[in-house]
Amino acid sequence: MVIHYKCPNCGDDMGFDSDSGMLTCQSCGREDHIEEFAEDLNTAVLTDDEAKEYHCENCGAMLITEAETAATTCSFCGAGVVLQERLSGALAPAKVIPFTISKEEAMQAFKKWCRNGRLTPKGFMTADRIKGITGMYVPFWLYDLNTKAKVEAIATKVRTYTSGDYEYTETKYFDVYRDIDLSYLKVPVDASEKMDDKIMDKLEPYPYDQLKDFKTPYLAGYIAEKYNFDDKELYPRVEAKIQKFIDTYISSTITGYSSVSYNHKHINTKKVRSNYVLLPVWMVYYDYDKAEHTFAMNGQTGKVVGKPPISVSRVAAWFGGIAGTSFVTLKLISIAMGGGLW
Template identity: 60%
Template sequence: MPVIDYKCPNCGSSMLFDSATGALSCPSCGRQDNIEQLPDPLKKQVFTENEVQQYHCPSCGADIVTEPETSAMTCSFCGSAVVLGDRLVGDLAPDLVIPFAISKAQAEEAFRKWCRNGLLTPAGFMSADRIKSITGIYVPFWLYELHNMVEVYANATRVRSYTQGDYQYTETRHFDVYRKLRLDYVNLPLDASEKMNDELMDKLEPFPYEQLKEFKTPYLAGYIAEKYSYDDEQLVPRAKDKTQPYIDSSVSQSLSGYSSVSYRDKQVNTTVSRTDYALLPVWIVNYDFGQKNYMFAMNGQTGKVVGKPPLSKGKITAWFAGITAVSLIGVKVISWALGGGFL
C-alpha cells in the first residue's frame, strides 16, 4: 500500500508526530509511541518506478491530490496524516531527519514576537491577525562533507617607519609567500527543493546537527514533506560557491601580519567525500499586509525567523532624523569641550 498513515491501536484516530515529546502521539486518547522502537513500514514494502498514479486516503477513501514533489501531507477531506511511501524509497529515500522541536502554536507566537521587535515596521503590522497560513514542512537538504586543498602564491610587503637623528625612515621589505591549507567542511547544508527560496533557507542556519536521526516515516506524520528537485551532483557548484568566502577568509588570516598582499595565483581543489540526504524542519509563514503577501521562514528546531518584513517610510525618515540630530549634538558637545564655537 503506497499511502501510509498511523492509526492509534487504542482508539483508531490518526496519530501525529509530537514536537514536544518526540513521540508519535494520538491527539484523541493521548497514547504515545517511541518512534525509535517502531518498525518503519517503508522497509516492508516494495515499490517499482511509476507504479502508483493515484493515491487514496486510508481513512476516508478520498482521492489525494498533491504536487509531484510532495511526499507527506494531510488529507484535505478528513485531516489524516498520510505519507506517500513510493516517493521515499530508492534514490528518494532520506538518510537522516531533524525532527520538529517547535509546535505550530509556539511557531506562531515566536513569529508574532519577532514582528513586534521590528522597530522600522509599520505600526499596523501586527495590529490584526494577518497570518494567512503557517505550515510545517520538512525541506530536502543535501549535507556535504567537503575537503579543500588550497595553494596560494603571493607577493607581500612589511613596511616599518622609524626616526633616527633628524631623519625619518621608511623601510619596506618584500616577501615571496606560499601557503598550503587543508580546509574541511562537514554537514554543509544546501536545500534541494526548487520551490524554496535559497536565500531564505541559507539564512535559517545553523541547524542543530546533533539532533540528526536516522530517517523514519513517523517523524513526518502531521507535516508536509518535499522530495528533492536536484540531486547531490547538481548542487556541487553551489556548495563550492558557498564555501568560497570561508576559504578566502582562512587564506587572509594565514597571511596576516603583512602590510600588503598581492596574489599571484590561488588554486582550490575541492573533493566531495560524502553526501547525506536529510529532511530539515522549517515553518513557512504567509502573512498578508497592505494587500501584499509576505513569506517568512522559521527554523523548526531553533525558532530563528528570516524574511523581509514591510518597512515604514515614516519610521525610516524619523530614524535617520534622530541619528542626524544625535550626531549634531555630539559635535556641538565636543566643540564646547574644546573651547570652540558651533554654528
C-alpha cells in the same frame, strides 16, 4: 502506497508530537517511540515525476498531489498521510531533524518577532493578519568536503622613520607559501525547486546533533517534499558557498604584513560524502497592505527570516534620531575643543 497511522487503542489519527518527539494520539494520549518502528524504504518501487492520485485510507477521499509531495494532509478529514514510494530507494532520506517547535509555539514566536520590528508599520506589528502557517520538511543535501589549497604570495613590511632632517620609508619583501588542508562537515544546501535558496541559507544553523535516522512517522501531520536536485547537480553551489570561508581562512594565516599580493592560489575541493536529509521549516503566510508576505522559521531553533514591509515614516524618524544624536555629539566635541556655538 499511502501510509496512515491509526491509534491501536481508539482508532483515531496519530501524528508526530514536537514536544514529546513521539507518535501521539490526540484522543486517548497513546504515545509510541518512533525509533522502534521497523521500515524498509530501500526496496519499494519509485514513482514517476507526475501528479498522482491516492485514496485516503481514513475517509476514502481522493488525494491529488504534486510530483514533489512526499507527505501531506487530507483536505477532507485532516489525516496526515505519507506517500511511501516518494521516500523510497534513491529518494529515501538518510536522516531527519524532527520539529521541536509546535504550531502554537511557532505562531507565538512569529508574533513576538513581528512586534520587535523597529522599522515595520504598526499594523504589521500586531501580527493579526496571519493567513496560514504550515509545517514542512524541506529536502537538503549535507556535504562533507575536503579542500587542499596551495598559495604563493608576496608580502611587504613597511617601516617609516626619521633621521636628522629626513624621513625614510623602508620596505621589506617576503615570499609567502601556504599548503592548507581544510575539512568541512555537514554543509547544507536545499534541494527543493520551490524554496528560495537565500531564505533557506539564512535559516541556518541547524543543530546537527539532533539528526535522527529517518522514519516515516516523523512526517505524520506535516508536509514533506522529495528533492528536485541530486547531490551532483548541487555540487557547484556548495563549492561556491564555502569559497568565502576558504578565502577568509587563507587570509587569517598570513598576518602581520603591511600588504599581501597573491601570485597563485590553487584550490581543490572534493566531496567526501553527501547525505540526503529532511529539515523542519515553518512557512508563515501573512497578508498585509493587499499583499502576501512569506516568512520561514527554523523548526528547531525558532529563527525567523523574510522581508517584512518597511514604514517610510519610521525610517525617516530613525534617521532623524541618528542625525540629531550626531549633531549633539559634534557640538559637544566642538565646545570641548574651544569652538563656538553653531
